[in-house]
Amino acid sequence: MLKLENQLCFALVTAARNVVAIYRPILEPIGLTHPQYLVMLALWERSPRSLADLAADLALDPATVSPLVKRLEKEGLIARQRSSADERRLDIGLTEEGARLRERALDVPRQVMAAVQMDIDQITALRDGLSPFAGRTAL
Structure with missing residues (x-):
C-alpha cells in the first residue's frame, strides 16, 4: 500500500496539475490564467x-481571491464598488468588457473536451466522481 502509485493524493495532485496545463493554452488567447478563469466563471x-461570497464559491480564502480580483480589475474586466445594502462592503461586479469576454470563453469547455478526448458525459461522470472530496477540509 505504501507505494507512490497507490496513493489517491498523488493521483489527484498530478491530475489537477495536468488539467491546469491543458487549460493554459486554451485560456491564453482570451487573456486569462486558470485561477482568473474560475473567478470570471463565478x-x-x-x-x-x-x-x-466569491471566495466561498471558489472554495478559496478571501486572501487568495483578493489578488486575483485586483488583477482582473486592473485589466478592466471587473470593478469593485460599495454595496448599496452595506456601505462597508465592496461588491465585485463585471464591467462591460468582462461581460463581453464570456462570449469568447464559450468555446473553452469544448476545447478542453477535445484536448482530453472525452465527451460531456465522460467529463460529467469524472467530475461527479470527485464529489466526495469537494468541500472537505480533512479526511
Missing part, C-alpha cells in the same frame, strides 16, 4: 457579489 454566474 462572476458570469452571479454579479455583483462580495469578496467573501
Whole structure:
C-alpha cells in the first residue's frame, strides 16, 4: 500500500496539475490564467457579489481571491464598488468588457473536451466522481 502509485493524493495532485496545463493554452488567447478563469466563471454566474461570497464559491480564502480580483480589475474586466445594502462592503461586479469576454470563453469547455478526448458525459461522470472530496477540509 505504501507505494507512490497507490496513493489517491498523488493521483489527484498530478491530475489537477495536468488539467491546469491543458487549460493554459486554451485560456491564453482570451487573456486569462486558470485561477482568473474560475473567478470570471463565478462572476458570469452571479454579479455583483462580495469578496467573501466569491471566495466561498471558489472554495478559496478571501486572501487568495483578493489578488486575483485586483488583477482582473486592473485589466478592466471587473470593478469593485460599495454595496448599496452595506456601505462597508465592496461588491465585485463585471464591467462591460468582462461581460463581453464570456462570449469568447464559450468555446473553452469544448476545447478542453477535445484536448482530453472525452465527451460531456465522460467529463460529467469524472467530475461527479470527485464529489466526495469537494468541500472537505480533512479526511
